[in-house]
Amino acid sequence: MQFHLNGHQLGDPAIQQPGPNAQALGSELPDEVDVLIVGCGPAGLVLAAQLAQFPDLSTRIVERRPGPLQLGQADGVACRTVEVFEALGFGEKIRKEAYWVNETVFWNPDPERPEHIVRTGRITDTEEGLSEMPHVIVNQARVHDWLLESMRNSVNRLEPDYGWQLADLSVGEGEYPVTVTLERVQDRQVGESRQVRARYVVGCDGARSRVRPAMGRELHGDPMNQAWGVMDVLAVTDFPDIRLKAAIHSATEGNVLIIPREGGYLVRLYIELDELAPDQHLSTADVNPESLIERANRILHPYRLDVRQVAWWSVYEIGQRLTDRFDDVPADQVGQRKPRVFIAGDACHTHSAKAGQGMNVSLNDTFNLGWKLASVLRGVARPELLSTYSDERHAIAQELIDFDREFAKMFSAPPKGSAEDDGDGVTPEEFQAYFVKQGRFTAGTATRYAPSLIVAGDEHQGLAEGFPIGMRFQSAPAIRLADAKPVQLAHDSRADGAWRLYAFADRSAPGDPASAIARLCTWLDSAESPVRRFTPQGWDVDQVIDVRAVLQQYHRDLALGEMPPFLLPRKGRLGLVDYEKLYCADLRPGQDVFDLRGIDRDRGALVVARPDQYVADVLPLDDTDRLAAFFDRILR
Numbered sequence: 086m087q088f089h090l091n092g093h094q095l096g097d098p099a100i101q102q103p104g105p106n107a108q109a110l111g112s113e114l115p116d117e118v119d120v121l122i123v124g125c126g127p128a129g130l131v132l133a134a135q136l137a138q139f140p141d142l143s144t145r146i147v148e149r150r151p152g153p154l155q156l157g158q159a160d161g162v163a164c165r166t167v168e169v170f171e172a173l174g175f176g177e178k179i180r181k182e183a184y185w186v187n188e189t190v191f192w193n194p195d196p197e198r199p200e201h202i203v204r205t206g207r208i209t210d211t212e213e214g215l216s217e218m219p220h221v222i223v224n225q226a227r228v229h230d231w232l233l234e235s236m237r238n239s240v241n242r243l244e245p246d247y248g249w250q251l252a253d254l255s256v257g258e259g260e261y262p263v264t265v266t267l268e269r270v271q272d273r274q275v276g277e278s279r280q281v282r283a284r285y286v287v288g289c290d291g292a293r294s295r296v297r298p299a300m301g302r303e304l305h306g307d308p309m310n311q312a313w314g315v316m317d318v319l320a321v322t323d324f325p326d327i328r329l330k331a332a333i334h335s336a337t338e339g340n341v342l343i344i345p346r347e348g349g350y351l352v353r354l355y356i357e358l359d360e361l362a363p364d365q366h367l368s369t370a371d372v373n374p375e376s377l378i379e380r381a382n383r384i385l386h387p388y389r390l391d392v393r394q395v396a397w398w399s400v401y402e403i404g405q406r407l408t409d410r411f412d413d414v415p416a417d418q419v420g421q422r423k424p425r426v427f428i429a430g431d432a433c434h435t436h437s438a439k440a441g442q443g444m445n446v447s448l449n450d451t452f453n454l455g456w457k458l459a460s461v462l463r464g465v466a467r468p469e470l471l472s473t474y475s476d477e478r479h480a481i482a483q484e485l486i487d488f489d490r491e492f493a494k495m496f497s498a499p500p501k502g503s504a505e506d507d508g509d510g511v512t513p514e515e516f517q518a519y520f521v522k523q524g525r526f527t528a529g530t531a532t533r534y535a536p537s538l539i540v541a542g543d544e545h546q547g548l549a550e551g552f553p554i555g556m557r558f559q560s561a562p563a564i565r566l567a568d569a570k571p572v573q574l575a576h577d578s579r580a581d582g583a584w585r586l587y588a589f590a591d592r593s594a595p596g597d598p599a600s601a602i603a604r605l606c607t608w609l610d611s612a613e614s615p616v617r618r619f620t621p622q623g624w625d626v627d628q629v630i631d632v633r634a635v636l637q638q639y640h641r642d643l644a645l646g647e648m649p650p651f652l653l654p655r656k657g658r659l660g661l662v663d664y665e666k667l668y669c670a671d672l673r674p675g676q677d678v679f680d681l682r683g684i685d686r687d688r689g690a691l692v693v694a695r696p697d698q699y700v701a702d703v704l705p706l707d708d709t710d711r712l713a714a715f716f717d718r719i720l721r
Contacts, residue, residue: 086174086579087665090657097238099174104140104240114145114246114279117261119462121283122146123296125245127159127225128430128447129289130232134173135455135580137239142462144243145281149250149290151271153233156397157225159444160346160353161186164211165529165557166445167218169452172580172698175231176218183221184347186210189520190326193500193513194336201387202335205513210330212524217560217573220528223347225444248272249279254286254299256413256425263425285458287427289451292406294432300413302428304435306406306486311497312358313437314377316398319350324388327352332516334500338383342496351396356381357497358400372400401437405486408433411450411475423468424475427454434482436489445529446485450478452580456696459582465619465629467721469538477534488526495519530557534699539719541693541702548690549589549703551682558587558694561678562671564640566648567664571671574635574678575698582696583631584716588706589679590636591689596647601689601706602634606649608709615716625656629720633666637679637686640669 088098120136122129125148136144162170162179170176191206211220236243248271255264261282269277288296297303320327331343339357346353356377374395382390409416411433412424430447454474460466501510511519525531534540534555543554552558560575578585586609593600598607609616609632616630634652636643645653645667652666670677684690693702693715704711 087663090661091659100238101240103242106140106143107240107242108145108244109242110244114147114249114267114281115143116280117282118143118145119284120144120458121263121265121281121286123251123265123286123288124148124290124294124430124432125150125154125229125247126289126291126430126447127228127232127444128432128451129287130229130236131169131173131448132287132289132429132451132455132458133243133245134232134235134239135452135582136459137236137241137243138581139459139463140240142241142459144241145246146243147246147249147251147267149270150247152247153245154226154229157228158399159225160222160344161442161445162221162223162228163442163445163527163529164216164218164220165532166448167221168216168557168560168575168698169449169580170228170231171218171576172578173232174235174579176576178231179221179223179228180219182227182347183223184345186220186222186330186345189330189332191513191517191520192326192331192333194334199336202333202385204326206517208517208521210524211528215525215528215530217576222344222353228444248274251288251290251295251299252278254296254426256300260284284462285425285427287429287451287454287458288432289429289447290432292431292435294428296426297408297428297432300426300428301415302408302410302413302433304406304408304433306404306435311493312400312402314356314358314372314380314398314400315353316356316374316377317346317351317353317396318378318390318392319394319396320352321391321393322385322389324385324390332496332520333384334513334516335384335386336500338386339380340496341381341384354381356384374398404435405437405490406435407479407482407486409479411479411482412472414472414475420472424471427474429454429478433479434485436486437493442485442489442527446481449481449529449532452697453478456580456582460696463582464621464721465582466719470719473537473539476537480535481532484526488523492519492523530559532556532699539695539701540699541715543703545690545703545705545708548685548688548705549682549692551684552690552692552700552703554700554703556700558585558692558698558700559682561681562676563635563668563678564671565665566636566640566643566667566669567645569640572668574633574668577665578631580696581628583628584696584701585694586630586632586712587692587694588632588634589684589690589692590634591706592637592686595634595636595638595649596644602636603649605691605706605709606632606634606651610651613709613713615713615720619716619720626654627656627663627666630716631666633668635668635670635678637670639672643669 195201195203252268253266342355344353413426429450499510560573590602691704
């Protein structure tokens with residue numbers, strides 16, 4: 086994290102100086118805002134945390150609850166989500182506090198004594214090399230705490246407005262075309278109403294969303310008539326794998342998924358309940374902790390679970406539902422009208438909890454949307470950019486629904502002895518194989534956006550095979566030239582709305598004016614460059630497009646003063662030099678990014694990464710025409 090750019094300041098550098106749109110403590114809802122977010126779930130808070138970083142934007146977030154979440158429902162945090170949290174500034178905190186899911190075990194009926202369970206498999210939970218971040222488990226309320234802290238420490242000092250729910254929404258004309266009526270549902274002012282006009286509204290208000298029907302959308306899909314109980318417990322047990330993630334299938338008593346929790350003692354149990362009749366719905370009135378504990382003990386036989394305390398419990402039904410679009414543009418007007426209202430998370434897709442995708446996919450919806458809203462509102466990008474949100478995230482949600490339907494079906498299927506059996510069940514080997522096969526999806530790293538306004542074709546993919554276009558820019562180790570600090574390329578930057586150009590140099594000496602990297606930098610510093618053309622007057626040179634170079638040479642063999650001046654930009658009101666744009670490959674065995682990501686050493690490669698860290702294009706270092714054309718259709 087860089088600080089002191091505009092002068093030396095004392096205190097915690099994570100607490101930014103308040104800006105012109107800083108929210109005063111206890112302030113009333115304003116009449117007008119740039120973005121109004123409805124709902125303080127993970128999707129809403131990730132969006133708020135991003136937008137709060139821009140001093141020239143006004144954002145407010147409302148929540149019907151009386152205050153912050155105390156006990157969370159979701160607890161699984163995928164590798165990709167930890168990468169997102171790193172970009173938001175608190176990845177280290179979650180890694181320190183959370184339980185790390187290192188291995189998964191599988192238990193099934195003992196062939197010799199089917200009434201007993203026996204371990205049938207043990208695997209590494211996350212594929213080696215998939216991410217430098219772990220798959221972790223932590224209370225959703227703690228995730229909210231860190232996001233709220235990020236908002237509170239931002240230039241906008243953003244705090245949620247609790248106790249308000251949406252009563253009405255309409256879209257008209259003008260500078261603030263969305264009119265929202267809010268009603269007070271908490272405290273002594275219950276029944277009070279307030280109107281707020283916004284440029285954009287984002288509904289992150291869950292499966293029972295009020296924004297979704299107000300914009301004319303509805304969830305489509307069918308329940309699977311399957312119910313599960315979930316509980317967080319402190320227990321004593323002789324089950325040997327209680328501190329490992331465990332998928333357990335019994336012969337006749339159902340199934341349970343064990344998820345160890347942070348702190349060393351707490352454990353979450355997902356317990357399969359009896360199949361529901363058509364149109365039947367369960368609630369906590371139909372099930373209690375004692376019945377869940379009894380069911381868990383029957384599944385775990387011959388092992389015993391002595392529950393000393395139930396920290397939290399609930400019941401839920403499995404169902405997969407999806408809306409047709411994630412914005413308010415009617416189907417017959419797509420491409421003709423710009424969206425003004427969006428939905429994200431459970432407001433537009435719902436599914437089961439066992440694959441641990443709910444919070445992860447939801448907050449990645451708004452991580453996709455946040456930078457797009459900021460870019461358009463700040464006048465950096467064309468409004469057409471906003472139409473890509475629904476297209477990209479709806480496709481991912483459909484993949485999630487399809488995966489979850491199959492995963493839930495397999496998890497609930499009765500076990501069978503062999504693949505030759507005629508029954509409808511699954512063998513232990515089949516279930517474990519499916520789990521391994523879908524590992525990249527559950528880790529959040531399988532997302533691939535289709536070609537679009539902001540995702541190019543793959544004409545030059547061969548220059549950097551390990552950075553697939555449309556997939557996230559997978560980090561890799563490097564050595565920062567100026568201070569010899571080992572870094573992770575993707576995480577040496579933050580979610581600040583900037584595009585990033587990673588220029589992987591060819592073999593030639595970068596200090597040679599005739600080298601490919603030097604010629605690229607000369608062009609990037611010229612009037613024809615998108616860096617110069619699209620950076621507003623008075624902004625730092627890297628605020629719209631941030632250029633970073635990765636060199637092949639050993640860092641001790643290069644002189645900083647011989648590097649292209651463009652890679653040592655002057656910034657801030659004092660004109661200070663940014664020394665963090667130049668990197669070298671880490672030449673230790675197995676660490677060289679050129680080898681790890683299949684980068685052409687003779688030609689080099691220019692990798693264009695979006696502000697949400699997804700690869701938008703791969704180009705030759707000298708293809709400046711195509712680079713300029715790419716940004717011409719997006720920026721303004």
